[in-house]
Amino acid sequence: MMRKLRMGMIGGGKDAFIGAVHRIAANMDGLIDFVCGALSSNPAKAAESGRALFLPEDRIYTDYTDMIVKESQLGADRRMDFVVIVTPNSAHFAPAMLALEHGFHVVIEKPMTFTLDEAKQLQQKAKEKDLLLCLTHTYAGYPMVKQARAMVREQRFGKIRKIWVEYPQGWLSNLSEKDGNKQAQWRTDPGQSGKSGCMGDIGTHAAHLAEYISGLEISSLCADLSTVVEGRQLDDDGAVLLRFNNGASGVLLASQVAAGEENALRIRVYGEKGGLEWAQQEPNTLIVKWLDQPTQLLRAGVGYKEPLSSFATHNLRTPGGHPEGYLEAFANIYRNFALTLQARMNGQTPAPEAADFPGAAEGVRGMAFIDNVVRSSASEQKWTTFEV
Amino acid sequence: MMRKLRMGMIGGGKDAFIGAVHRIAANMDGLIDFVCGALSSNPAKAAESGRALFLPEDRIYTDYTDMIVKESQLGADRRMDFVVIVTPNSAHFAPAMLALEHGFHVVIEKPMTFTLDEAKQLQQKAKEKDLLLCLTHTYAGYPMVKQARAMVREQRFGKIRKIWVEYPQGWLSNLSEKDGNKQAQWRTDPGQSGKSGCMGDIGTHAAHLAEYISGLEISSLCADLSTVVEGRQLDDDGAVLLRFNNGASGVLLASQVAAGEENALRIRVYGEKGGLEWAQQEPNTLIVKWLDQPTQLLRAGVGYKEPLSSFATHNLRTPGGHPEGYLEAFANIYRNFALTLQARMNGQTPAPEAADFPGAAEGVRGMAFIDNVVRSSASEQKWTTFEV
């Protein structure tokens, strides 16, 4: 019999951005109860945050090790089923590994880890323990991204020839990390963020989106990373020429100094017979272009004679014209993770639509993307082979 | 001390559209537990629906009277705090009245009731019992609608002169009610929907939005309702010329036979110095036009030097470029209702931003709008005074 799943959270206390997003996403569909948390390494903040979120006192932990160990000792009808890790990148690996070792499924915010090697270790451990590892590549959770992927897979555009993906943001146009902006502080700190700033933070999203929609893999690249704002420690801007494993070419642009831009992830994919365009800020429309027919606007939730892919409709909650957004995309990842976990608990195979959420393999490729891009940017040679 | 609120639901079983939306909205912010339901008048369906939603067996009711009475007998630490009514219009009044009489706060889907008189009775009863009555005029929950209202209130546009509000949908372009479409069946049935179809269903949203943003009231109107699809029992299309209580004029368009339209609610308001435009299908942008300056795109969640109104930011969960949508707008109504109810339980006054959700007064005006529009449409006289 199905039951609600029980979630614990590491990180995500007061003032954290992404922790709150994870909780909303987990709440949305009524499949998950938030039961415990080690929300901050600061005990007072952990307690305050836990209470504000209505956690019972005995499930508010001040230390993730404590939480993982104690929860593992609770009865099967009470202990958390999985743990969510929303700490800075440098603090993903240790709690994730500990959780896996104690038999808990894991949800991790991307990028998966601090180093590629850590990512591979987690992938290995999850496999060994037969546990789910879910990576919240949010943008792959949008219904019209699923529709795009389905149309490419169905060969609607013929062979894919070109992929242009861009991700401009403007929020790091100034040296905000010296100005009290906490998000800026850790994201531009090599000790917390890793060897890349912009490419690690948002370039990985763009790369994942390109591979996810196209079903292709980047095989080589030529990167040009910059640190535009003086005094910054990591790249805040970059462009990458891409080659894919089917011979298609592409370009990936990412910037956090594109002044005046919000979160303008956008992708265009062109094949022999047509192309598609999707922009995260207007996510319910998929623009489909044809060589010899008028451009079509495919809209989330609308019932066409030739219906949207089941991969799109499975991830929708409302009919056409009732816009769903970022939080729903995020919730789709949680919902699919939960449906897959529930199925597994009931000895069932999840539907392919439910099983479609990013995991360790995507996390490893994301970490490899960072490595390859940084290596290429430092090279005087044009092309760098993408190595994992 | 704050605690999560406990919600019961009447209607909204399997296959219902709006019940699921209410549950998502109530779930989203982790302020509300869904504890009991009389989800269908069909006992088997009620049970099946309740289980699928993880309700405990003893809180799955097959009859709303039963639920209200039994819940009122539970301990204060267990019984529901409020009830949500998501049945067809004709079945709003009786459970709402019963709930109020038993001391429960009430959330009702709009339009509030079947007749204007019923709405007034509920308004009176809620006042008498000092209970909250919340009406889910969803579109008033959007942050950029709040921003629009705030800007008008701050006299940014000078005196308001013109309001154009339009609400085209296309889903009733055929006689779908004869084709097994359940939503079409009850919405076009005078016995369940009331004396108007299109104007009751969506015209009321448009009228509320116009009054909410402008802070004005419709004082007279000239309506032209049509039943475009042969065989339909209620209006499916209409246009209304409006006069507001400050002398401004306006037009309200609503149609459910605008083939190819989804849910395209849009409003434009013009004052002496500028105007604004908001479209529900792209809800995170407020277009602000000026007499002598370039048009501005105000975007939800962006931190401008001159910041968005606190009424907008209070209703946002994410930074700029992370689109929120219909479900978040809906959740804002629940969240504000919950914050207000929590404040009241703690003897506090809610913040004005939290107290800003539609209630009985708006519901009564909505029912009056239906009455006046239907009366005007039948009249050969141009203008009909808006009476409540």
Add this chain to the structure above:
Amino acid sequence: MMRKLRMGMIGGGKDAFIGAVHRIAANMDGLIDFVCGALSSNPAKAAESGRALFLPEDRIYTDYTDMIVKESQLGADRRMDFVVIVTPNSAHFAPAMLALEHGFHVVIEKPMTFTLDEAKQLQQKAKEKDLLLCLTHTYAGYPMVKQARAMVREQRFGKIRKIWVEYPQGWLSNLSEKDGNKQAQWRTDPGQSGKSGCMGDIGTHAAHLAEYISGLEISSLCADLSTVVEGRQLDDDGAVLLRFNNGASGVLLASQVAAGEENALRIRVYGEKGGLEWAQQEPNTLIVKWLDQPTQLLRAGVGYKEPLSSFATHNLRTPGGHPEGYLEAFANIYRNFALTLQARMNGQTPAPEAADFPGAAEGVRGMAFIDNVVRSSASEQKWTTFEV
């Protein structure tokens, strides 16, 4: 044999807006030579304007009567073939009648005349003399408007049910006529403009567009005109409920006090199977909506497998993605007028695409529209029958 046509102009001297537009439109396609003008009733200004436009000294007239009479006495290889009248509305009739009486074809800026009766007289005279009378309803000259008309005519949308046409401008939001704005002065002056301001100036464009695209005629209407800006003599804003001769309903909105709007003419037409939307400010796109298929963006100049109507392509000069605009739409009217006149001079029948330009019949209906709207607005009765 074909030759370039010779054009004379009445009005349109220095500082006039629309005269310059007519000259550009006439120049564009190399079919017309501008040979003479009575560009101003002020002799010095007439001379200065004529020289600036490279008119020969002996073809610069200071008086339209003088011009018409003298040109009629020139040899057939030299005298103007047609005259363009771009004076204020009150000064259309006399020169147009004189020109017709002297055997010249006439192009008139809309609205056709000062009164409906004058329009009928011109229509009668042109017929009697077998001369062309062309009315520059610019917006009917856009290729995608022609495409819209063709698709409606081909029954692509089934029976037309709804027409919404709107024309907001903001340039009269202040009492600019007291502020030295010449365009505002004559357009708000009943002695020069006629019995309506906004409805005569732009409402007529909207009404013509609705009838042109739909192929229907307005049969009755209910108008609400306002003079929003204090001190103004004519209406500057209005809304009109419409009924068409096939039973379709509609709404026409026109305003010159919609602060922040430019020239935002937009029309939406809905039929049984779909609808279309066209906006003058983005004129190269026709949005086509379907009941059960994705919305399509038909774009001017693109070669689709199912090609655009010949009525659209005939009026295009460039391939897709090379935007044509207002001046090209205007030039299309001149080009079609010229092609028709050339064909006639050569004893040929013009192609249907060339013969498609607005003339006296459209002008008479426009003047009748003004009369009916003004009469309806003054009436307390809801519906006024459209009389010509």
Add this chain to the structure above:
Amino acid sequence: MMRKLRMGMIGGGKDAFIGAVHRIAANMDGLIDFVCGALSSNPAKAAESGRALFLPEDRIYTDYTDMIVKESQLGADRRMDFVVIVTPNSAHFAPAMLALEHGFHVVIEKPMTFTLDEAKQLQQKAKEKDLLLCLTHTYAGYPMVKQARAMVREQRFGKIRKIWVEYPQGWLSNLSEKDGNKQAQWRTDPGQSGKSGCMGDIGTHAAHLAEYISGLEISSLCADLSTVVEGRQLDDDGAVLLRFNNGASGVLLASQVAAGEENALRIRVYGEKGGLEWAQQEPNTLIVKWLDQPTQLLRAGVGYKEPLSSFATHNLRTPGGHPEGYLEAFANIYRNFALTLQARMNGQTPAPEAADFPGAAEGVRGMAFIDNVVRSSASEQKWTTFEV
């Protein structure tokens, strides 16, 4: 005293695309008479084309040498003032050189010549003879491009950091050159087009636009050109990483195999304080983004309190909301060339706004761009220094 200028044309006979565009552009403002042409090397076609364009029989030439020589022998009150060259790239140099040698000013379609060396020779000859050489880089003729350039120049965005320019077209997605498409034939033929296809045809436009708006120069680049369609002789697609002479970075994308795209040139420029975005297919809007203020839509022709640059308004013919397009942008180049030439004939200095049209220097940089891009694409080294 000012007079109309007399234009001759080489190339541009029946069925040619760009010749017709040049004639419309030259006609539009009534400053230029088209007096003679060598419209085709095929005598019958030359004659037929000349007659269809109402050229006098004695000014219809069948050979450009003949035309240049004979026109140079006509009286100063009759002979052409300048010659326009609209033949394929390989046939630009010889007639241009001959015209310059005979004392005629020259207008050339871009790219300027077949080789960089030819371009330098023409530049030198024009200088030596003190003649005007105008290059029709159309997109620099748009008013809002001028506005963009003015704002950058006025330091409105601070130091420029990033330039992204893209130019996707889809018309060469198939091997159309084998399918009777004349435009495709010469443009993909190295013997007529030069050493690059896509980059020469449209990449040069994109590069010019980037340099024109930013006032910067490309200093090094890293190019990746592809021939996507099998059997094609030249590149049909490419991406180029850019470095500018102020340290800014950029990306240039150009493709003629982006299936479903029309002519979608678009540029984004970001500086320290904000950025701008302009798209050729919606050319009357300049999107201006700010670090801490709402995005603004600057619109051609609108009279703001802080007015548009005189460089923008000088190139406009209509008020806001009356869209001007590609032909007007083209006409702006002709108009500025004509105003400059008229000024020079009258011993005057043209206004800076009139003098602002592309010439030999831009042509030489365009040819150098082609050379550098082709060299870089063939190199295994990442960066290639931009050499002229």
